[in-house]
Amino acid sequence: MAFDLYDLVNKYPPQQMMAIPLAIFVIGLMIIGVNFMFTGAPVSLGIDFAGGTAVTIITDDTPEQLESYFASYPLISIGEGLNRGNYLRFGPMSDDQFRLLSQDIGARYPDAKVDQIGESFGETLQQQALFALLISFIGMSVIVFIAFRTVIPSIAVVFAAFADILITAAIMDIIGLPLSLGTTAALLMLIGYSVDSDILLTTRILKRQGKLEDKLSNAFRTGFIMTTTTLSAVLALLIVSWIGGIEIILQIATVLLIGLIVDLINTWMFNAGLLKWYVQSGRAAKEVRR
Amino acid sequence: MRKGSEKMRKDETHPLMKDWRILVLIAAVILSVVSIYLLPPAFDKGIQGNVQLGLDLEGGSWIQLEYKAELVTFETTGSVEELLIGLSEDLDAEVSLVDTNTIEIRKPFTREELEQAFAQYGATITRYEIGVGTETAETVKRILEEKINRLGTRDAKVNTLTTFGGASRYIRVELAGVDMTTAQEIVGQQGRFDIRIQTTGNETEHVLYGDAITSVGNPAQHPIGSNNWGVPFTISDDGARALRESAIRTGATDRPTDHELMMLLDDEVVYSAPLSADLAARLKVEEVRNLVASTGVGDDALNRAMILEIHLRAGALPVDVTIAGSGSVSAALGEHFKTMSIIAGIIALLTVGLVVYYRYREPSIVIPMLLINTSEIIILLGIARYFTQLDLAAIAGLIAVLGTSIDQLVVITDEVLHEGKVPSPNVYLKRLSRALGIIVVAASTMIIAMLPLAVMDLSSLRGFAIITILGVLIGVVITRPAYGKIIMAILSR
Numbered sequence: 001m002a003f004d005l006y007d008l009v010n011k012y013p014p015q016q017m018m019a020i021p022l023a024i025f026v027i028g029l030m031i032i033g034v035n036f037m038f039t040g041a042p043v044s045l046g047i048d049f050a051g052g053t054a055v056t057i058i059t060d061d062t063p064e065q066l067e068s069y070f071a072s073y074p075l076i077s078i079g080e081g082l083n084r085g086n087y088l089r090f091g092p093m094s095d096d097q098f099r100l101l102s103q104d105i106g107a108r109y110p111d112a113k114v115d116q117i118g119e120s121f122g123e124t125l126q127q128q129a130l131f132a133l134l135i136s137f138i139g140m141s142v143i144v145f146i147a148f149r150t151v152i153p154s155i156a157v158v159f160a161a162f163a164d165i166l167i168t169a170a171i172m173d174i175i176g177l178p179l180s181l182g183t184t185a186a187l188l189m190l191i192g193y194s195v196d197s198d199i200l201l202t203t204r205i206l207k208r209q210g211k212l213e214d215k216l217s218n219a220f221r222t223g224f225i226m227t228t229t230t231l232s233a234v235l236a237l238l239i240v241s242w243i244g245g246i247e248i249i250l251q252i253a254t255v256l257l258i259g260l261i262v263d264l265i266n267t268w269m270f271n272a273g274l275l276k277w278y279v280q281s282g283r284a285a286k287e288v289r290r
Numbered sequence: 291m292r293k294g295s296e297k298m299r300k301d302e303t304h305p306l307m308k309d310w311r312i313l314v315l316i317a318a319v320i321l322s323v324v325s326i327y328l329l330p331p332a333f334d335k336g337i338q339g340n341v342q343l344g345l346d347l348e349g350g351s352w353i354q355l356e357y358k359a360e361l362v363t364f365e366t367t368g369s370v371e372e373l374l375i376g377l378s379e380d381l382d383a384e385v386s387l388v389d390t391n392t393i394e395i396r397k398p399f400t401r402e403e404l405e406q407a408f409a410q411y412g413a414t415i416t417r418y419e420i421g422v423g424t425e426t427a428e429t430v431k432r433i434l435e436e437k438i439n440r441l442g443t444r445d446a447k448v449n450t451l452t453t454f455g456g457a458s459r460y461i462r463v464e465l466a467g468v469d470m471t472t473a474q475e476i477v478g479q480q481g482r483f484d485i486r487i488q489t490t491g492n493e494t495e496h497v498l499y500g501d502a503i504t505s506v507g508n509p510a511q512h513p514i515g516s517n518n519w520g521v522p523f524t525i526s527d528d529g530a531r532a533l534r535e536s537a538i539r540t541g542a543t544d545r546p547t548d549h550e551l552m553m554l555l556d557d558e559v560v561y562s563a564p565l566s567a568d569l570a571a572r573l574k575v576e577e578v579r580n581l582v583a584s585t586g587v588g589d590d591a592l593n594r595a596m597i598l599e600i601h602l603r604a605g606a607l608p609v610d611v612t613i614a615g616s617g618s619v620s621a622a623l624g625e626h627f628k629t630m631s632i633i634a635g636i637i638a639l640l641t642v643g644l645v646v647y648y649r650y651r652e653p654s655i656v657i658p659m660l661l662i663n664t665s666e667i668i669i670l671l672g673i674a675r676y677f678t679q680l681d682l683a684a685i686a687g688l689i690a691v692l693g694t695s696i697d698q699l700v701v702i703t704d705e706v707l708h709e710g711k712v713p714s715p716n717v718y719l720k721r722l723s724r725a726l727g728i729i730v731v732a733a734s735t736m737i738i739a740m741l742p743l744a745v746m747d748l749s750s751l752r753g754f755a756i757i758t759i760l761g762v763l764i765g766v767v768i769t770r771p772a773y774g775k776i777i778m779a780i781l782s783r
Contacts, residue, residue: 058623095613102470102618113346114470115617121356124459131454132742139738147731182683185754188743189690192736192758196697199731207724222704225649229700230693232645236638237689244630248750252686 006221009272010213014280017273021266025163028170035173043169046089046178049126051119052076053090053098056247057109060084069108073101085245092119129184137162140191144199152283153202156274160266161194167266168259177255182248186255193230193260197223197267205275212279220268227267231260315772318764319665322672337632341671344681344753347628349621350466351473354451356614357430358398359422361457363391366413373411380407384608388423396422396609421457422609429508429599430461430607436600438465438476451747460614460747470618483604484554487536494552497536502529506602509595512582519591520584521599530577537565537573546570553583553601560601561585631685638689639663642696650703654780658773659699666695666769670761677756684753691761694736698729698765702774706781715778722774726766733766 009017032042047054052074057066063078066086074091081087093101098116105112117125140161145154165187169179177183204219205212238253240246307313326332326339345352366373374393378385381404383397395404401418408415422430427450438446445466450458465473483500507522525533536542542549546565553561561583565573572578583602585594619627639660647656667688674680680688705725706718736758743755 056623058626099474106469106471111620111622113617113619113623115615117615118356118613121354121460121614124453128746132746135742136739139741140735143731143735143738181751182686185683185686185743185751188739189736189758191739192694192732193697195735196694196732199728199735200701203724203728203731218704222700225645225704226697226700229642229645229649229696232641233638233689233693233696236641237634237686240630240634240637244626244634246627246630246634246682248682249631249634249686252683252690256690 006217009216009220014273014277017269021270028167031170043179046180048180049122051092051122053116055088056113057086081245087247157198160271164194164263167262171258182251183255186252190259194263311771311775318669322669325672341675342679344679346619346682347624349624351470351618352464354462354615355611357422358610359396361419363417364413368412394423419455419457421459427458433600486552488550498529498532500604502526519595520582521595522582530579534577543570543574555601658776662773678753684757687754687757733762736762
């Protein structure tokens with residue numbers, strides 16, 4: 001049974017393996033594109049970037065009660081955690097209105113967590129986050145090229161990381177998880193995780209001796225256990241932060257969870273398929289042996 | 291029985307204890323525990339010891355202020371001095387040169403508005419940024435710190451956030467254990483400043499209030515190069531008249547040493563000195579608006595002058611600011627987050643243990659893996675306590691590091707255990723170095739990916755990035771090599 005699972009990578013021809021992740025990639029690209037057309041941003045922006053106020057309240061009050069209590073403020077959404085945790089998001093408001101809101105929160109929910117970001121500060125954060133993402137990506141690409149010194153495998157790794165981020169962002173759009181500082185950090189983290197399994201795969205295939213099928217299924221075995229252990233740690237994080245109402249960790253864990261699953265598909269279907277084709281077509285021998 | 295077998299293993303693996311990789315690991319764990327709990331002793335601080343906790347775990351408030359000012363770099367063929375004087379008149383704002391071709395304008399203007407103003411003096415703007423220069427940012431920081439200290443707030447941090455261009459655009463104040471309303475008061479509040487003159491004995495009489503002070507300069511040497519420090523300040527016409535009248539009436543102009551001039555901030559004496567002979571003589575014949583509060587000679591005097599400057603401003607900032615962002619967490623909620631974070635960490639570690647056990651079904655592999663993981667987190671906290679504070683985002687980073695760490699231990703184990711056979715030491719070392727090769731590349735990409743966040747002032751994500759980078763580094767340098775050694779010893783048993 002377990003053996004079958006790890007042998008899956010050898011069952012299908014490269015073209016078939018690559019087709020599914022490519023299709024998902026194209027769908028992701030379309031979702032991002034549509035979102036960009038309608039909102040002007042590739043993903044919906046959370047209060048960290050768009051400005052606004054986030055309030056975490058642990059209370060027995062129902063969302064309806066919360067809604068009516070805060071009726072005079074620009075309430076955008078109420079997210080419910082387990083264990084009485086509530087996460088309220090407000091749109092931008094004036095300094096005076098915010099001061100009133102702080103007082104209202106203090107009066108009824110003295111144990112709340114409040115975070116307010118002004119619009120201009122949000123814009124600065126946006127620029128910095130975009131810049132960070134760009135620099136990370138370029139830096140990662142450079143390291144990958146230095147590590148492999150071969151064009152096609154390097155492009156495959158970089159493309160897989162890009163696809164991971166793009167597809168994850170598209171799924172965030174669908175489930176309504178906005179881009180915040182926390183989710184940006186998680187996306188950056190994905191770059192690292194994505195490259196992790198790709199490097200394992202590529203090193204095993206190109207630098208080890210032996211039959212391609214064995215190398216592939218062995219790499220898959222290691223890679224699969226790697227990603228599933230990380231997944232389980234992330235899942236634990238997700239559950240605890242959901243119960244505990246820790247919004248920022250919940251966001252980070254959700255994005256990592258989605259991203260790691262996407263990465264499994266991209267690495268073991270797209271990348272493995274591409275490498276298989278690369279080796280079978282004889283290009284590997286030419287390039288690697290120099 | 292367990293004990294017996296462990297003891298045997300210890301005897302068998304005696305050479306292991308001499309291996310430098312293992313020794314480094316053990317030393318690092320011990321040093322970390324020491325720096326968390328003993329340096330300095332922190333038994334009363336609970337489980338976190340000396341690890342600095344962020345506001346979201348400790349409870350408190352933060353306020354981030356944005357300067358209503360610009361830094362403008364220009365090119366001109368004309369005179370810089372004329373430009374400065376002209377601009378400050380046209381814009382009705384404080385304008386000062388921060389280096390040869392960059393000026394700071396302490397009033398909000400758009401780039402277009404400034405371009406027009408500059409054009410009149412034949413100057414063009416090459417760079418425009420919202421914010422202030424380093425020196426002003428330092429002054430504001432000092433003022434805020436002094437203000438917070440004076441109010442006796444126990445644990446406060448004031449940080450300047452600088453943009454890529456080098457302008458200090460924001461300043462962030464973090465106050466532990468203070469609620470939002472109080473924090474807003476502390477940052478916004480100004481003190482009551484009072485200048486009094488000594489009449490007879492301990493008696494004093496009021497001369498002028500802080501509102502009569504029209505401007506305060508930076509500490510300067512009088513005369514320049516004398517190492518004799520003082521703070522120049524200017525008072526209004528009314529203030530100057532009041533000062534002259536008081537000085538003449540009390541007789542300070544005749545016997546300056548008997549009639550000290552005192553400055554009080556919120557009824558506390560912050561400065562007291564007699565009129566200088568020179569000033570006393572001038573006050574006899576005219577009103578004087580430009581004064582210097584001299585603080586003496588040497589570095590101590592400079593420090594006193596810097597503090598006096600803040601007092602003279604009565605806590606008012608030299609630049610207008612707006613609130614760019616703020617937030618607060620109650621102590622109870624912080625405590626809740628702290629408990630939850632610890633639970634999250636433990637559960638993550640146990641889950642990882644279960645999954646790895648499911649894969650290898652061999653306690654002698656799983657237990658060292660988990661021990662390595664735990665020691666890695668201890669070392670990480672031990673080092674991180676000197677660099678950054680632990681907030682919720684950083685805890686997510688910590689657990690993500692735990693994930694990568696397990697990933698890489700799996701790579702090592704699988705690489706070494708290739709085809710289920712235990713290799714000879716030679717082959718083993720070759721495989722270990724290949725596994726470490728994979729790990730080094732993966733680690734470098736992780737570090738590169740996180741580096742931008744670590745060097746940027748992107749508020750709450752710095753801790754996350756620093757923790758991740760440190761974790762990866764510790765893994766590559768300390769714990770992975772040690773694990774490689776341990777797993778070899780165990781496998782060749």
